[in-house]
Amino acid sequence: MAEVILKNICKTFTGNVQAVKNVNLTIKDKEFCVLVGPSGCGKSTTLRMIAGLEEITSGEIYIDNKLVNDIAPKDRDIAMVFQNYALYPHMNVKENMAFSLKMRGYPKEEIEQRIKESASILEILHLLDRTPAELSGGQKQRVAVGRTIVRQPKVFLFDEPLSNLDAKLRVQMRAELKKLHLRLQTTIIYVTHDQIEAMTMGNKIVVMKDGIIQQIADPVSLYDSPVNKFVAGFIGSPPMNFIETTVVKKGDEIFLDEGTFLVKVPSKMIQFLENYNNKKVILGIRPEDIYDRFYYTQPKTEGRTFIATVEVVEPVGNEKYLHLTTGKNSFQARVDAHNKAEENQDIEVVFDMDKAHIFDIETEYRLGQFENTQSPQ
Amino acid sequence: MTELTGIESKKRKKRIELIKKIISYICLSVIGISMLLPFLWMISTSLKEPGAVFTYPPEWIPKPVVFKNYSEAWNAVPFGRFFINSIIVAVCITFGQLFTASLAGYAFARLEFPGKDKLFLAYLATMMIPGQVTMIPIFIVLKTLGWIDTYKALILPGMFTAYGTFMLRQFFLTIPKDLEEAAIIDGCSRFTIYLKIILPLSKPALATLGTFVFLGSWNDFMWPLIVTNSMEMKTLPIGLASFQGLYTTDWTLLMAASVIVLAPVLIVYIFNQRFFTKGIVMTGLKG
Numbered sequence: 207m208a209e210v211i212l213k214n215i216c217k218t219f220t221g222n223v224q225a226v227k228n229v230n231l232t233i234k235d236k237e238f239c240v241l242v243g244p245s246g247c248g249k250s251t252t253l254r255m256i257a258g259l260e261e262i263t264s265g266e267i268y269i270d271n272k273l274v275n276d277i278a279p280k281d282r283d284i285a286m287v288f289q290n291y292a293l294y295p296h297m298n299v300k301e302n303m304a305f306s307l308k309m310r311g312y313p314k315e316e317i318e319q320r321i322k323e324s325a326s327i328l329e330i331l332h333l334l335d336r337t338p339a340e341l342s343g344g345q346k347q348r349v350a351v352g353r354t355i356v357r358q359p360k361v362f363l364f365d366e367p368l369s370n371l372d373a374k375l376r377v378q379m380r381a382e383l384k385k386l387h388l389r390l391q392t393t394i395i396y397v398t399h400d401q402i403e404a405m406t407m408g409n410k411i412v413v414m415k416d417g418i419i420q421q422i423a424d425p426v427s428l429y430d431s432p433v434n435k436f437v438a439g440f441i442g443s444p445p446m447n448f449i450e451t452t453v454v455k456k457g458d459e460i461f462l463d464e465g466t467f468l469v470k471v472p473s474k475m476i477q478f479l480e481n482y483n484n485k486k487v488i489l490g491i492r493p494e495d496i497y498d499r500f501y502y503t504q505p506k507t508e509g510r511t512f513i514a515t516v517e518v519v520e521p522v523g524n525e526k527y528l529h530l531t532t533g534k535n536s537f538q539a540r541v542d543a544h545n546k547a548e549e550n551q552d553i554e555v556v557f558d559m560d561k562a563h564i565f566d567i568e569t570e571y572r573l574g575q576f577e578n579t580q581s582p583q
Numbered sequence: 584m585t586e587l588t589g590i591e592s593k594k595r596k597k598r599i600e601l602i603k604k605i606i607s608y609i610c611l612s613v614i615g616i617s618m619l620l621p622f623l624w625m626i627s628t629s630l631k632e633p634g635a636v637f638t639y640p641p642e643w644i645p646k647p648v649v650f651k652n653y654s655e656a657w658n659a660v661p662f663g664r665f666f667i668n669s670i671i672v673a674v675c676i677t678f679g680q681l682f683t684a685s686l687a688g689y690a691f692a693r694l695e696f697p698g699k700d701k702l703f704l705a706y707l708a709t710m711m712i713p714g715q716v717t718m719i720p721i722f723i724v725l726k727t728l729g730w731i732d733t734y735k736a737l738i739l740p741g742m743f744t745a746y747g748t749f750m751l752r753q754f755f756l757t758i759p760k761d762l763e764e765a766a767i768i769d770g771c772s773r774f775t776i777y778l779k780i781i782l783p784l785s786k787p788a789l790a791t792l793g794t795f796v797f798l799g800s801w802n803d804f805m806w807p808l809i810v811t812n813s814m815e816m817k818t819l820p821i822g823l824a825s826f827q828g829l830y831t832t833d834w835t836l837l838m839a840a841s842v843i844v845l846a847p848v849l850i851v852y853i854f855n856q857r858f859f860t861k862g863i864v865m866t867g868l869k870g
Binding site for chain 2: 257258259278279280284285286288289290292294295296305306309310
């Protein structure tokens with residue numbers, strides 16, 4: 207049970223490739239922290255540095271208040287689940303689970319007992335005599351987790367552990383890992399490129415891009431208050447729509463002009479747009495905040511509606527995705543499954559501007575809010 | 584109509600497949616039998632009377648079958664001693680080579696040290712030098728050390744192999760790094776990883792290399808001939824050569840002795856052949 211602290215961590219690979227740039231991160235005891243980002247963002251490298259498999263170019267890593275920069279991986283009291291499970295093919299499940307304990311010289315009885323305990327938690331008692339070759343993907347996954355929990359380490363590290371499973375199993379294992387975390391009450395650092403995995407599992411999510419931490423937040427704040435355009439677009443599926451607009455001032459009111467339509471900026475946002483008159487900004491709006499006027503029941507529609515053409519309708523069962531176009535910009539709306547809009551039909555669209563975000567076109571920062579979030583370095 | 588032609592073409596395809604199969608079986612059988620013929624001829628000759636070796640037309644099944652060639656051959660030279668020598672030398676060289684080649688191969692495959700690639704190239708380059716070139720220098724070194732006519736002279740120079748190192752290095756490179764990293768976190772040192780993870784996973788490669796080395800050493804004639812003087816230190820191939828005189832060769836005894844010499848090699852091959860054919864299973868990874 208331990209806190210993990212990363213201070214100014216940098217990693218430069220040979221050939222001067224900077225994989226991780228000045229990462230500062232505190233992962234509290236018992237926290238489920240997810241590092242998420244597109245491939246090549248430095249999340250796996252960061253995890254491997256915590257594990258000690260990768261040397262740190264500069265910076266400090268503390269596990270349980272102990273500087274571990276120069277401590278060998280085996281002495282860091284961590285356990286890691288690898289993407290490919292990395293089960294030893296020549297040992298059976300029991301031997302795989304016992305290996306690390308044997309290496310550490312635990313007495314036989316204790317090894318037996320710990321294996322039994324862990325195996326029953328993960329429901330793999332019946333697999334103990336099998337070799338990895340005789341296991342299915344899901345079973346291998348359980349064994350890989352089992353191998354780490356027998357150790358009872360201070361910190362668990364997971365490196366994209368679910369990415370080799372099929373979609374259905376992934377959803378199931380997601381919930382099981384979360385349950386396991388609740389049961390074990392220990393610090394978990396989890397790396398994934400899948401934002402849904404990140405959102406569903408983590409208490410703390412760290413979004414990374416190009417080796418830089420973009421934002422550290424809990425799932426809800428990350429979704430509601432993304433710090434910049436990258437985070438806004440990365441979190442959420444289908445992703446947030448981004449529309450380039452010009453800020454237009456009309457009396458006391460401010461509008462965003464897309465070219466084919468105008469939408470009114472809510473009063474709480476006006477103060478942030480003072481210096482942007484006649485300048486371009488990016489309007490970001492999530493698909494679920496776009497409505498078909500025909501089904502819209504809220505009274506507030508003034509300055510929020512315009513006409514758009516339906517290009518494609520994608521029914522997914524419980525809802526529909528409408529691909530809309532204004533002729534200049536395209537965007538997606540997430541509407542009720544019973545929506546009757548058809549392809550090539552012009553419909554009146556409502557933007558829920560209270561939930562929309564505005565981004566600076568150059569810095570790509572979200573205008574207005576920096577509370578509850580950590581600004582990028 | 585089209586359906587009919589469909590069935591027709593299917594039938595034709597099947598017929599062509601069958602013909603192809605028959606032809607390939609015939610070819611393989613011819614090659615197989617021609618490989619086997621000298622071996623069978625050796626066994627046949629070893630069971631003949633001395634006068635019956637060159638009868639025409641050749642007799643495949645000797646009349647009468649004579650077994651005494653074997654006992655005679657065994658007693659003609661100290662075969663027991665040669666056998667023991669050959670076994671000691673071949674086994675020591677085989678395990679020695681497997682040990683040194685796997686250690687060096689692992690170092691070249693996984694450890695990072697300055698000049699690694701250059702050193703590896705230099706190591707490989709030694710394969711270009713024919714054995715005949717190094718024979719005399721090695722002999723002189725051994726002579727200076729006073730090792731001539733000892734097991735050391737027979738074994739030590741054969742314990743190192745650039746070829747084996749190269750082969751094992753290539754094999755080790757195919758073992759996923761994840762496994763080693765997992766082992767590092769599990770608390771293994773580099774050497775424990777080599778011993779507990781790499782070696783057990785390399786059984787097929789080790790068996791293949793081991794068989795080659797064993798055969799090579801078992802059949803080696805030149806080196807034991809050079810470094811041994813006394814009868815007690817000679818190995819089987821040299822013993823075999825003693826049946827070939829300057830003017831006459833006792834074919835029946837030579838063939839009987841050859842069968843005796845061949846037996847252990849056959850056993851080694853039969854024991855290890857599953858490794859040659861068996862694919863390498865790396866199934867601890869991925870679903």
